[in-house]
Amino acid sequence: MDAGLLIGRIVFGGLMAAHGAQKYFGWFGGYGLDAVSGMFESLGFRPGHLFARAAALSEIGAGLLVAGGLLGPVGPALLLSVMIVAAVSVHWQHGLFAATNGIEMPLLYAAAAVVFALTGPGAYSLDAVLGLSGLWTPAVTAIVLTLGVAGALGNLAIRKTPAPAAA
Numbered sequence: 001m002d003a004g005l006l007i008g009r010i011v012f013g014g015l016m017a018a019h020g021a022q023k024y025f026g027w028f029g030g031y032g033l034d035a036v037s038g039m040f041e042s043l044g045f046r047p048g049h050l051f052a053r054a055a056a057l058s059e060i061g062a063g064l065l066v067a068g069g070l071l072g073p074v075g076p077a078l079l080l081s082v083m084i085v086a087a088v089s090v091h092w093q094h095g096l097f098a099a100t101n102g103i104e105m106p107l108l109y110a111a112a113a114v115v116f117a118l119t120g121p122g123a124y125s126l127d128a129v130l131g132l133s134g135l136w137t138p139a140v141t142a143i144v145l146t147l148g149v150a151g152a153l154g155n156l157a158i159r160k161t162p163a164p165a166a167a
Helices: 002-023 032-042 048-069 076-094 104-119 127-130 137-157
Strands: none
Touching: 002 032, 002 104, 032 048, 048 104, 076 104, 076 137, 104 127, 104 137
16 A cells, blocks of 8 residues: 555656646746746736746645655645636636546546545655654644635635636
8 A cells, every 4th residue: 555655646746746847937848937927817816926836836845745745734735725726717617527628637636635635645755754644643634634725715715807808
């Protein structure tokens, strides 16, 4: 089980960190912070640069935390928060499946984040090496995940209604 968690954490966390690097640095075929900032503005997140930077850094940092198995549910909770915002603000109106830009991908990423938070990082993790695994009780994990959801809802609450597209 620990080997499976390690592989899952590295793949999932690495992909999420790379996804954030696409936004922030323009790496891996991404658009970079300036272009992403404009997209965030168009979605009603103003100032776009601030929200784009926060999302990108959250994805990079949380992805690295998950990949390394460090700080238990903190990385997964950050990713859950970002994926809720993405699902609601970008994908919801397109239905379920990724082929139509629906919520499939953020839903899968959010579900995986919750799975990693609830199962813990396993024996092959920085938490285990540093003796931190005992900190992440079910109650603490629930609180951290709840804070992630609250952060997403707060982010969506301060979003300005996007202007209708010009015909």
